[in-house]
Amino acid sequence: MDRRTPLARARGLGSAKEGVGHWWAQRLTAIALIPLVVWFAISLVMLSGADYATVRAWIGSPLVMMLLTLTIAVGLHHAQLGMQVVWEDYTDGATRVVMIVLTKFLAVLFGLGAIVAILRIGLGG
Amino acid sequence: MSVANRPTNRPLSPHLQVYRPQLTSMLSILHRATGIALAAGALYLATWVMYAASSSRAYALFQGFNGSIAGRFVLGGWLFSIFYHLCNGIRHLFWDAGYGFELKDAYRSGWIVVGVSLVATAVSWIVGLRLI
Numbered sequence: 001m002d003r004r005t006p007l008a009r010a011r012g013l014g015s016a017k018e019g020v021g022h023w024w025a026q027r028l029t030a031i032a033l034i035p036l037v038v039w040f041a042i043s044l045v046m047l048s049g050a051d052y053a054t055v056r057a058w059i060g061s062p063l064v065m066m067l068l069t070l071t072i073a074v075g076l077h078h079a080q081l082g083m084q085v086v087w088e089d090y091t092d093g094a095t096r097v098v099m100i101v102l103t104k105f106l107a108v109l110f111g112l113g114a115i116v117a118i119l120r121i122g123l124g125g
Numbered sequence: 126m127s128v129a130n131r132p133t134n135r136p137l138s139p140h141l142q143v144y145r146p147q148l149t150s151m152l153s154i155l156h157r158a159t160g161i162a163l164a165a166g167a168l169y170l171a172t173w174v175m176y177a178a179s180s181s182r183a184y185a186l187f188q189g190f191n192g193s194i195a196g197r198f199v200l201g202g203w204l205f206s207i208f209y210h211l212c213n214g215i216r217h218l219f220w221d222a223g224y225g226f227e228l229k230d231a232y233r234s235g236w237i238v239v240g241v242s243l244v245a246t247a248v249s250w251i252v253g254l255r256l257i
Contacts, residue, residue: 037211048252048257049257052185059177072171076167110171114170114171117177
């Protein structure tokens with residue numbers, strides 16, 4: 001028996017008021033990462049032994065700038081969603097809150113740092 | 126439950142120590158383990174790009190670690206983790222869509238994931254080491 005009000009049922013957000021947002025975001029980023037990760041893994045292997053100039057020229061080319069930014073941004077988003085579940089499973093109380101906040105901050109910090117770096121290499125400066 | 130009322134020192138479910146290791150459970154644990162490793166790897170990847178943007182001397186320092194035995198181990202492990210998590214992640218997406226839940230299907234897809242990720246890792250290692 002469904003005891004929810006018609007409005008609650010239509011919203012579908014449940015008691016945590018988040019609905020399937022986390023689950024869906026993790027799947028969506030997973031699907032996006034399939035082609036991105038294949039491309040990146042092959043690129044990284046092909047860059048084995050490449051010198052500084054070659055690596056910079058590769059990062060700075062327009063298509064790579066776009067794909068690398070996507071890979072890092074989507075990858076970090078997927079990673080922090082997954083790590084949140086790991087902390088929720090194995091820790092509780094203050095530790096859980098601190099680790100989840102730390103995970104999210106680190107993801108944004110490193111993501112922004114990498115994007116600035118990519119733009120700097122590609123656009124000069 | 127408040128901290129005071131919580132029973133102490135009781136074994137927590139699932140009781141991993143009483144289960145016989147099976148392919149399905151081992152692959153599930155490995156999916157989480159590689160996921161955690163790749164989360165750290167994503168930060169490492171971001172660091173790599175930031176070093177490339179800084180200076181050739183700083184980049185040489187970073188590459189110095191990648192070229193060491195420990196660095197090779199990390200990068201090689203990263204390649205296995207990415208291929209395994211990718212293949213098993215696709216397996217998970219099929220489950221999410223409602224396919225492959227029969228026991229024999231779960232085992233078959235599990236062995237496919239093991240095979241494909243090991244072959245992809247071996248090929249990348251060989252190609253990568255030849256290029257150095």
